[in-house]
Amino acid sequence: MSYNASMTPFDNGTTIPTYIKPFDDSVTILSGTVIFLFLAIGVFLNTLTIVVIRSTPKLRNVFMFFIMSLCVSDLMSALISPLFWYRRTLGFDVWLPPNFFCKLFWSVDLMTTFSTSMHILDFAILRYLSIQHPSTFQRISERRAKLWIFLTWVIAFLCGFVPLWIFTGAVPGEQRDRNSGEKNEKWPACTLLLETLDDYMKYSMSSYIVLILLPMIVVAIVSVLICRSVHYHAKSSLVNDDKATKKRLRKERQAVLQLVLIVVSFIFGYLPFVTYEIWSAFGSAHVVVDYWFGLGQYFCLRFSECMNPVFYNISSSKMRRNTKRYLNNMCKFCGCADKSGSRAASETSSFEVGATNLGV
Template sequence: MEQLANFTDDISSSVQPSEFSKFSPALLTFAAVVTGLIMLVGLSGNLLTVVALLKCPKVRNVAAAFIISLCIADFLFCAMVLPFAISGFWTQTWSHGGVLCRLVPFLRYGNVGVSLLSIALITLNRYIMIAHHSWYGRVYRKHNIALMIVFSWMFSYGMQVPTLIGVWGKFDYDPELGTCSILPDENGRSSKTAMFIIAFIVPALLILICYARIFWVVHSSEQRMREHQRTQHSGAGALNNSTDKRSTIKDNRDTKARRNEWRITKMVLAIFLSFLVCYLPITMAKVADSHVHYPVFHIAGYLLLYASACVNPIIYVIMNAQYRAAYAAALCCPLSRLTGLTSEKWNERHGYSYSNTRTALSQVSLGESRADPRASMAPAGPAR
């Protein structure tokens, strides 16, 4: 830490022409304006998502706990990283001193790690919910959820501490990029490759494996259900009307619960794919066009990278009616109407029902015992 304290603030006096010098002023101005818009959308969208999930009990399930962590990481990215990106586009260099030159990339890489690990934890939650439902109540207890979230933050930032103190690479001004990034230390070591493998490749592979398994389980389940329905129809003459009606109602409830879980799973997949779409272009640009022959390609990559911090709330609105209702309630409804979101009528309208999820894919809620007084009269199940 002594190196950090002694790090001087005279970077701007020794800067060299950066890759930004190869871009036209109009292109850089456009990039600065778009980054500013992304920052505003990201700040408001992520903050609104956190407020909506905290205020509306029926969307405060296990996945929502990880989504709140993801939103906080994206909010911090917009608040603490994007202003310096706008400044970089505008001034074409770094002019904020040496201490910030270390802290800003530390925050940038840390928030990216938290975002991807949060997506991985949400995907793992979906996988256990669908493929190993009997484990769900044991795995997703409150203290386990808290430990998972704390781990994602401590791991993402903790693995960068050696770089921050200069013993495994260092955060410093990169004259070629015109900004602060990870550079080799005095011994020529850098944490970039290891960080890319541990914090990006491994979680991405985990996510892909989980989704492959999820799709297989869902496909097999649908085949079994179709076979079960055909068997029921073929033997319908042997059943009395009341038994047939009860069976039909149960099948409809199970189908509704499975459909709701599948919608959430598809939303998480969209979040992961958007993460890849936002991060791959700038990675490809740095590798395929290291000498910046195509400036537009690089600017587009930067803007997509920054857009990753604001795109998730848009996905929630487009793909999930429950989140749309929660947003509307957080924006427009007084507290008395927000409590109305705990009613069963609202649940059924948007696909939630405790009876449904107990008979199929249980929707474990962080506040279930408080939100639904009938829970104490329900048959005993796994502890939550």
């Protein structure tokens, strides 16, 4: 891949290419606006979801533990997003912070990517068990769920954080040599180390397939199975027209909606990410295309992670009620809620529904 270039003449008649950055100040401002906006939204919504679940005993069930852990992953990803912006703009040619921050960005970014992928796979499997095999689901205690989540994070750390800490780096304060002739000469200053590039390409092909693409496929299959199961239960409810059956069917439909929204968000954010990483590592046709592809896929990723907490509330009436109650209490504490708002919050809190197997 190569930059747009002009030829600079020297006194001896020779010329060398003068490389121009694939972006200007307007891109720096635009990308910064978008990323810092997503940072604020992501931090607020994911923190709010975590606090609401932790402060509401009736929300503490197996599903909510996984959602809370997924919010932690999205929150970590949001917090390191300014490093991506700096890497792609102000630090494109010269990385000024310590090398630690370059490695930290890459390592945490891939760790949270793998963590999110596995969490969504876990979540889909749990939904399927709760709907199709409730007796098996009942045997998953809170202790086992927390152990499951812990192992998910261990795998994400070992397969994401550790390798990228080895494969990436930057020399603080050193000008990027754009005429070296090396494969990574056109990449940002904080990037893959040239001496580890071949190992990284082998690693990325296997890890992305196993920890991102394969979970996508499995989640899609499980989602279809869940939809078929709910459709079958809906047909059965026409025969058994009792309140318990109707209530369970309503909960199952909410569960399907929640899963579908999360899966769509996941594919929207992570499919462009995987495509870009593989495409960029093996070489791209033009550096400007590479630059905008890299920026665009990151925007998709950040948007996806910001939308997850919104989808949790859209698809779960219980989550919505408790989020509204928490926000009303916060407004009341801050003195910005009127009496009618306080009364509405009181009425809402009295309408709590106990946790069910579906966790909706």
